[in-house]
Amino acid sequence: MxxxxxxxxxxxxxxxxxxxxxxxxxxxxxxxxxxxxxxxxxxxxxxxxxxxxxxxxxxxxxxxxxxxxxxxxxxxxxxxxxxxxxxxxxxxxxxxxxxxxxxxxxxxxxxxxxxxxxxxxxxxxxxxxxxxxxxxFLEAWVTSFRLGRPHVTVKWAQSLDGRGAAADGTSQWITGPEARADVHRHRAAADAIIVGTGTALFDDPALTARIDGELAEHQPVPVVIGTRALPRRAKLHDHPHEPIVYGTRDLQSVLADLRDRGLHRVFVEGGPALASAFLEAGLADRLLAYVAPVLLGGDRLSVTDIGVGTIGDARRLRIDSVTTLGDDILFDARFRERRAWPDSSAAPAAHTAPEEGER
Structure with missing residues (x-):
């Protein structure tokens, strides 16, 4: 044409x-x-x-x-x-x-x-x-429209040998400032940012998006999944948005509720157990893996069990881009079996018909 x-x-x-x-x-x-x-x-x-x-x-x-x-x-x-x-x-x-x-x-x-x-x-x-x-540009909307859940990006930072933390559990900072700045850009583009209670308790993250050291105009809603309560002095309570806490590991119901709240772009940041749960459930649409040129050893892997028992069951990825960020490398990937926007001749039916007032 x-x-x-x-x-x-x-x-x-x-x-x-x-x-x-x-x-x-x-x-x-x-x-x-x-x-x-x-x-x-x-x-x-x-x-x-x-x-x-x-x-x-x-x-x-x-x-x-x-x-x-x-x-x-x-x-x-x-x-x-x-x-x-x-x-x-x-x-x-x-x-x-x-x-x-x-x-x-x-x-x-x-x-x-x-x-x-x-x-x-x-x-x-x-x-x-x-x-x-x-x-x-429309990837998040079409995912929500077709699948009835938000578009999910799973992010992790790891050492060159695949570890997400040192033996004592410390993980700040595996990557350098350029990679961390890039993470904040992705946070600012998300509607919600999800962590597990382990990360919320151990790291006490603010989960804000900062650009050049200042709060970004758009802030993702902080979401915590797990059964342990947040301390009253947790940094999350100082976030511009009140945290949403789900005392469940039913990720499908969590995502459905977030969609009902109008949150269509979800950024999963940690920790390894939560990221692996999204991967095992087939609920990850995009992966951002920040790899630092350091060696940590030990058993604190960046990804744990995702339900792959044999090489034939491996989850195959398509690498969309590889970017150098200071000393670190970002792999931006999607699953090979999933297209951001299906060909019209092969498009599955939408999850729901458009509601009144929707396109």
């Missing part, structure tokens, strides 16, 4: 606009309207349930007839259903749009099909411009 340079720039801009929308049950979507010559006519983004979708928001900034013959560039396939708002596909047709460029297919059973509706009305539909970038 051929795309113009103006369309590529417009899609990059649409992704920037999408990020302005609120996190939650609805996808963050951005749109740009281009004239036939490639000039930007209008921009828009989705501001939450019940508000105009990105395409309609962009069209609302134009006088009647100004979009006739124009191109709509949008990060997600225009929807084809009526909820609290009407179908975007119909709004684009009514405005006289003659070409639609989008990045990723809508995975919804009810909301999908916009591309087919547009093509049936002789609109030139061009899919998958900057698909990988848009899929990565």
């Amino acid at each position: 051929a795309f113009t340079e103006a369309e590529r720039l417009a899609m990059a801009r649409a992704l920037e606009l999408a990020a302005r929308g609120p996190r939650g049950r609805n996808p963050q979507v951005g749109a740009v309207i281009l004239s036939p010559s490639g000039v930007v006519l209008a921009e828009g983004w989705h501001r939450g349930a019940g508000t105009a979708h990105a395409e309609v928001d962009a069209l609302s900034h134009l006088p009647d007839g100004a979009a006739h013959g124009a191109t709509a560039v949008v990060t997600l396939e225009p929807c084809n259903h009526t909820g609290l708002t009407g179908p975007c596909a119909e709004a684009l047709l009514a405005a006289g749009i003659t070409r639609v460029v989008y990045a990723v297919d809508d995975p919804g059973v009810a909301s999908g099909g916009g591309a087919e509706r547009l093509a049936a009305s002789d609109v030139d539909v061009a899919p998958h411009l900057l698909r990988d970038e848009a899929a990565a």
